[in-house]
Amino acid sequence: MSALLRCAALVIAVALAGCAAPPPKPPSTQVVLLPQADGKPSAVTVTTPGGTSMLSAPYQRASVREGEAAAPSVDAVSAAQMQADHAQLLQATPAPARSYTIYFQTGGTLLNPESRSVMAQVLDEAPRRPGAELLITGHTDTQGSVAINDALSLRRANEMRDLFVQRGFPASHIETVGRGKRQLAVPTADNVNEPRNRRVEITVR
Secondary structure (H helix, E strand, O other), X not given: XXXXXXXXXXXXXXXXXXXXXXXXXXXXXXXXXXXXXOOOOOOEEEEEOOEEEEEOOOOEEEEEOOOOOOOOEEEEXXXXXXXXXXXXXXXXXXXXOEEEEEEEOOOOOOEOHHHHHHHHHHHHHHHHOOOOOEEEEEOOOOOOOHXXXXXXXXXXXXXXXXXXXXXXXXXXXXXXXXXXXXXXXXXXXXXXXXXXXXXXXXXXX
């Protein structure tokens, strides 16, 4: 069984109980398409030796019966029924990734005043997310050489990492990267002072 396109799909394995004269077999596998957190459309294809079916609406469900040489059958389940039947699984579904951008004063690692409150919010929220990982990417504007900006962008990312570690966030769950002036938020010529390019992007996933 394969899934194409990125989507929120929940695969539910259902155990089959054996008996002497069983009723029609329940599905051995079901795939339910969950709605995206951002509301964007998604889809998944479910393929068996007997054929392929596509789910393209939230809470559509594909069912496959063990031993049947047919394409998966498709129906729909309500959100309420999904919650009632699989509350524990749904609660264990990871929360969607969140991204934050903070900005720096020129030439160093001091945050702009408006970014301090954003950083305080991230420092408070990230440790409360079970099993969270952080990707912290530093950037610069185009002032200075490539080598200087590479080092500065990584230093910015590392200093933000250290703030999380001080709050008890596991260092092993944090990746830091310095992009220097290679990935500008606002394209400029070289040696331009652009505050929106002096940034760190923090992804909590």
